Amino acid sequence: xxxxxxxxxxxxxxxxxxxxxxxxxxxxxxxxxxxxxxxxxxxxxxxxxxxxxxxxxxxxxxxxxxxxxxxxxxxxxxxxxxxxxxxxxxxxxxxxxxxxxxxxxxxxxxxxxxxxxxxxxxxxxxxxxxxxxxxxxxxxxxxxxxxxxxxxxxxxxxxxxxxxxxxxxxxxxxxxxxxxxxxxxxxxxxxxxxxxxxxxxxxxxxxxxxxxxxxxxxxxxxxxxxxxxxxxxxxxxxxxxxxxxxxxxxxxxxxxxxxxxxxxxxxxxxxxxxxxxxxxxxxxxxxxxx
Amino acid sequence: xxxxxxxxxxxxxxxxxxxxxxxxxxxxxxxxxxxxxxxxxxxxxxxxxxxxxxxxxxxxxxxxxxxxxxxxxxxxxxxxxxxxxxxxxxxxxxxxxxxxxxxxxxxxxxxxxxxxxxxxxxxxxxxxxxxxxxxxxxxxxxxxxxxxxxxxxxxxxxxxxxxxxxxxxxxxxxxxxxxxxxxxxxxxxxxxxxxxxxxxxxxxxxxxxxxxxxxxxxxxxxxxxxxxxxxxxxxxxxxxxxxxxxxxxxxxxxxxxxxxxxxxxxxxxxxxxxxxxxxxxxxxxxxxxxxxxxxxxxxxxxxxxxxxxxxxxxxxxxxxxxxxxxxxxxxxxxxxxxxx
Numbered sequence: 359x360x361x362x363x364x365x366x367x368x369x370x371x372x373x374x375x376x377x378x379x380x381x382x383x384x385x386x387x388x389x390x391x392x393x394x395x396x397x398x399x400x401x402x403x404x405x406x407x408x409x410x411x412x413x414x415x416x417x418x419x420x421x422x423x424x425x426x427x428x429x430x431x432x433x434x435x436x437x438x439x440x441x442x443x444x445x446x447x448x449x450x451x452x453x454x455x456x457x458x459x460x461x462x463x464x465x466x467x468x469x470x471x472x473x474x475x476x477x478x479x480x481x482x483x484x485x486x487x488x489x490x491x492x493x494x495x496x497x498x499x500x501x502x503x504x505x506x507x508x509x510x511x512x513x514x515x516x517x518x519x520x521x522x523x524x525x526x527x528x529x530x531x532x533x534x535x536x537x538x539x540x541x542x543x544x545x546x547x548x549x550x551x552x553x554x555x556x557x558x559x560x561x562x563x564x565x566x567x568x569x570x571x572x573x574x575x576x577x578x579x580x581x582x583x584x585x586x587x588x589x590x591x592x593x594x595x596x597x598x599x600x601x602x603x604x605x606x607x608x609x610x611x612x613x614x615x616x617x618x619x620x621x622x623x624x625x626x627x628x629x630x631x632x633x634x635x636x637x638x639x640x641x642x643x644x645x646x647x648x
Numbered sequence: 649x650x651x652x653x654x655x656x657x658x659x660x661x662x663x664x665x666x667x668x669x670x671x672x673x674x675x676x677x678x679x680x681x682x683x684x685x686x687x688x689x690x691x692x693x694x695x696x697x698x699x700x701x702x703x704x705x706x707x708x709x710x711x712x713x714x715x716x717x718x719x720x721x722x723x724x725x726x727x728x729x730x731x732x733x734x735x736x737x738x739x740x741x742x743x744x745x746x747x748x749x750x751x752x753x754x755x756x757x758x759x760x761x762x763x764x765x766x767x768x769x770x771x772x773x774x775x776x777x778x779x780x781x782x783x784x785x786x787x788x789x790x791x792x793x794x795x796x797x798x799x800x801x802x803x804x805x806x807x808x809x810x811x812x813x814x815x816x817x818x819x820x821x822x823x824x825x826x827x828x829x830x831x832x833x834x835x836x837x838x839x840x841x842x843x844x845x846x847x848x849x850x851x852x853x854x855x856x857x858x859x860x861x862x863x864x865x866x867x868x869x870x871x872x873x874x875x876x877x878x879x880x881x882x883x884x885x886x887x888x889x890x891x892x893x894x895x896x897x898x899x900x901x902x903x904x905x906x907x908x909x910x911x912x913x914x915x916x917x918x919x920x921x922x923x924x925x926x927x928x929x930x931x932x933x934x935x936x937x938x939x940x941x942x943x944x945x946x947x948x949x950x951x952x953x954x955x956x957x958x959x960x961x962x963x964x965x966x967x968x969x970x971x972x973x974x975x976x977x978x979x980x981x982x983x984x985x986x987x988x
Binding site for chain 2: 371373398456457458461485486487488489490491492493494495496497498500501502503504505506519524525526527528529530531532533534537543544607608609610611612613614615616624625626627628629631633634635637638639641642645646647648
């Protein structure tokens with residue numbers, strides 16, 4: 359039996375790339391100005407998984423992501439960097455899921471991929487910064503977790519040793535499989551795309567993407583099954599629809615207040631107490647600091 | 649029953665962590681408003697006398713689990729105990745510190761209890777909610793207010809139907825205030841019989857030690873950056889003070905690095921790193937294009953400079969015409985007095 363590593367990755371709007379045009383004049387988020395990217399810590403997670411794969415015999419790295427059709431982009435990106443296969447959980451019924459509903463869906467997909475040894479995810483995604491889906495999924499799978507992994511110290515078919523990054527120090531822990539690991543941004547950066555893998559997986563596509571092609575390439579994909587990125591819907595994972603989306607999400611957003619960025623006109627201030635205090639007050643009130 | 653529970657973290661030195669005491673203070677005022685009781689949970693080793701640190705915050709019940717195997721913290725054992733306790737006690741609200749422990753364990757608890765969790769709240773308020781679709785009014789919900797979307801929005805989250813309402817809060821966000829030195833509460837030991845499974849102790853700690861994290865300016869949302877105009881290593885220390893206070897990092901221009909004010913790994917610009925924080929405070933930086941190329945996409949830029957015509961002022965949202973050693977202490981003073 360092969361050693362199965364499942365990496366949870368998410369495509370996110372690049373909230374770090376917030377330029378001055380990220381907010382519209384009316385104070386709403388200008389999503390068009392935010393490109394969709396591979397969640398940064400999930401790339402650390404992918405590297406972590408690939409390092410395990412490098413050390414363990416017969417290991418395979420499977421990418422699992424949940425999102426709209428275009429999230430297949432990050433599966434391709436993962437294949438270029440060394441992942442073996444990808445699954446995209448995509449269904450309108452997933453929309454509006456909070457972290458609890460998301461972890462429910464992901465845990466069902468992982469169970470469908472069972473037996474597995476290791477589930478690896480980034481610590482948190484930059485659009486929500488909650489760091490919840492990893493541990494919540496581990497709980498639903500009934501497996502232990504190791505959060506904030508910074509370094510893969512050692513691994514073999516039986517057990518894994520990991521250095522964790524904590525607030526005030528580091529901790530080295532050891533556990534057997536199966537286990538869930540969340541990876542901290544201070545862990546090793548992901549290796550770049552591999553030219554051979556890029557050639558091999560350039561045309562890896564989901565069924566939805568194939569159907570959008572103008573020509574029918576189906577026969578080519580039948581010859582090269584590794585180019586198929588599987589799409590899974592709610593039915594494929596036998597999920598209870600009531601436990602998904604808005605109805606399956608205990609948290610509701612009551613209100614949203616946009617942090618409105620002021621125009622580029624610069625304000626010139628002196629060094630009087632009042633001027634400095636007013637500036638600090640403005641920064642605090644607009645939640646830029648504090 | 650249906651009270652507010654605060655999970656109290658135990659520090660290396662065997663005391664209750666500050667973040668937990670801050671949450672007890674907040675928990676007390678929420679409990680008063682809701683006319684319910686405040687309860688604390690302490691899981692650790694050698695907890696003898698720990699209640700003396702906790703009761704003065706107005707705690708009515710302390711649940712303790714005291715055993716060598718509970719310290720240092722491991723997720724499995726603590727989570728198992730908390731899930732059992734909360735299933736029995738059915739709390740209204742549960743608060744955790746948004747620390748490496750709290751953010752590790754709270755999601756597991758929420759997942760097991762199938763209830764809502766809001767991370768890194770900056771404010772917790774009691775309020776009502778009307779669901780217009782369901783024509784239903786929910787009284788006395790916990791408004792969990794937090795920044796989201798990379799800090800670009802502030803969201804108010806509620807859990808209308810599920811209990812407990814769980815939230816984590818970062819250290820320093822809430823005030824820490826003793827209610828009454830001799831507040832009288834009850835100490836209860838959690839029943840540890842037949843609770844655990846082998847799996848709860850599956851993760852074994854081999855080594856722990858203090859080790860500083862590598863400098864990470866690229867991912868910092870707030871950067872206080874200094875140039876040659878800062879003038880001295882002493883003045884540069886002010887930048888570190890401000891950055892630490894705001895939860896940010898210190899950056900530097902090439903001139904400051906060359907002058908020995910800051911190490912190269914803090915250099916921002918063409919030959920350093922490129923940053924896009926929410927707030928960039930440029931101190932004594934003239935703003936040569938080599939530098940501004942590495943930071944001009946920052947959301948908000950404040951320039952502190954004695955030269956009103958410094959090029960960086962052209963891309964700054966605010967320019968303060970003055971010197972660093974005058975302005976930064978004033979910023980620090982205001983922030984300390986008004987941030988909570």
